Amino acid sequence: MDMELPSRLLAVQHHQIDQGVEGIVDGTGEPQALAAALKLLREHVYVEEYVLFPPLAGAGLTMPVFVMKREHGEMWPLIRGLEAACAAGVAAADLREDALMLLQRLKVHNPKEEQIVYAAADRHESAHPDAPLLQAMAAARMPEDWVCALAPH
């Protein structure tokens, strides 16, 4: 598989995020690893919503992009709640229930995203060498107070 594809980079992040969350679910991981995975997840969602989704929605993927954003919004309170719990020093065993809920949502979200949205991102990348998504993704910096588009108020 080519590392120089948006799909590759983003799927590697999915895997890294899953590992941090799974460690808490199966009892082998530490809250610090979960906190790192959650930060990566927020940055990942930012790159998707800020860099990746707008050109793809503009190219006709309106509904899949909307579904992805809705699912990000559904995950957001779990992400923030778990981050706050990690920061407050909550024990790994007491993070398990919410980590499992997040993992279940990721297991539904990520395969659809990879098959539909990332595949379209790769096609977009080869069709628009003048506006490389990979470069824009690498340059993106999430503001600390950024909130995903469809997070509940």
Ligand SMILES: [Fe+2]
């Ligand atoms: Fe996503």
Ligand SMILES: [Fe+2]
């Ligand atoms: Fe993703």
